Amino acid sequence: MKNIEAKTILSKLNDSDWLFGISYSMNLYRGCQHGCIYCDSRSTCYHVENFDELEVKQNAIQLLEKELRKKRVKATIGTGSMNDPYMPIERKLGLTRRALEVLVKYRWPFHIITKGVLVERDIDLLKKASEVYAAVSFTVTTANDDLSRLIEPGAPVSSGRLACMKKLADAGIYTGVTLMPVLPYINDSLVEITELIHQCKENGAQYVLVWLGMTLREGQREYFYAGLDKHFPGLANTYRQKFGKDYSCAIPEADQKMAEITKLCQKLDLPMKMNFYNPPRVVQLDLFG
Numbered sequence: 001m002k003n004i005e006a007k008t009i010l011s012k013l014n015d016s017d018w019l020f021g022i023s024y025s026m027n028l029y030r031g032c033q034h035g036c037i038y039c040d041s042r043s044t045c046y047h048v049e050n051f052d053e054l055e056v057k058q059n060a061i062q063l064l065e066k067e068l069r070k071k072r073v074k075a076t077i078g079t080g081s082m083n084d085p086y087m088p089i090e091r092k093l094g095l096t097r098r099a100l101e102v103l104v105k106y107r108w109p110f111h112i113i114t115k116g117v118l119v120e121r122d123i124d125l126l127k128k129a130s131e132v133y134a135a136v137s138f139t140v141t142t143a144n145d146d147l148s149r150l151i152e153p154g155a156p157v158s159s160g161r162l163a164c165m166k167k168l169a170d171a172g173i174y175t176g177v178t179l180m181p182v183l184p185y186i187n188d189s190l191v192e193i194t195e196l197i198h199q200c201k202e203n204g205a206q207y208v209l210v211w212l213g214m215t216l217r218e219g220q221r222e223y224f225y226a227g228l229d230k231h232f233p234g235l236a237n238t239y240r241q242k243f244g245k246d247y248s249c250a251i252p253e254a255d256q257k258m259a260e261i262t263k264l265c266q267k268l269d270l271p272m273k274m275n276f277y278n279p280p281r282v283v284q285l286d287l288f289g
């Protein structure tokens with residue numbers, strides 16, 4: 001692990017994100033301890049030199065205060081796309097917690113995406129933040145804990161994440177599941193996805209965001225195939241033949257499966273879209289009315 005000085009902490013997205021409702025991304029760390037074999041953040045296009053050496057942006061909190069003070073219009077800040085804000089090191093460093101304290105102080109909306117059950121520690125802050133807007137999405141890719149241990153070796157198992165989501169939901173926090181990526185031939189059976197969606201509902205999910213595929217980019221692909229060779233011998237060749245250098249890989253029969261999933265979510269009254277931050281309307285005083 002190494003401490004670094006960052007130049008900025010909030011990155012403005014070109015377009016507001018239609019899936020997660022995020023306008024800014026915030027990464028307090030670089031690299032991630034969860035070690036998912038399919039991790040997109042390893043792609044060379046992100047220019048993270050050594051993803052396995054964790055870097056801590058030690059001036060992150062000062063930068064965050066400074067940058068928030070300069071902004072006039074509030075919009076949702078997302079964290080958890082390039083690394084997990086609740087990976088094991090966070091228990092010791094508390095950087096995510098301190099960042100949330102700043103967001104609560106300045107009343108900024110945020111959306112956390114995580115596989116980490118440590119988020120439970122911050123329920124007090126999440127409750128305060130909910131007066132403005134706070135969403136916590138748990139990434140859960142399989143209902144099978146043994147499979148989650150293989151493909152997400154450094155993260156808490158799926159059942160632990162779902163149980164943590166239940167605690168947040170019971171505390172009144174807006175929370176749900178990002179069911180992605182779905183890896184071709186690994187976690188893509190409709191029976192298993194159906195089971196997982198039922199578990200999401202039982203554990204208090206207020207939405208489930210489903211993507212029946214994965215990215216496979218330079219850098220990410222090599223690491224993923226090494227993981228396949230270790231845990232699913234022969235499967236990397238199937239991927240090579242079927243997907244070649246494709247950037248986005250859909251699971252077999254994705255459309256039919258999505259239609260079944262949509263029906264199931266409707267039956268369970270489980271939205272497949274999340275509610276976004278709704279800025280308060282500015283009331284115009286009509287001085288001459």
Ligand code: SF4
Pocket residue numbers: 032033034035036038039040041081082083084115155
């Ligand atoms: S939790 Fe996310 S960022 Fe971390 S290794 Fe897994 S996929 Fe990558």
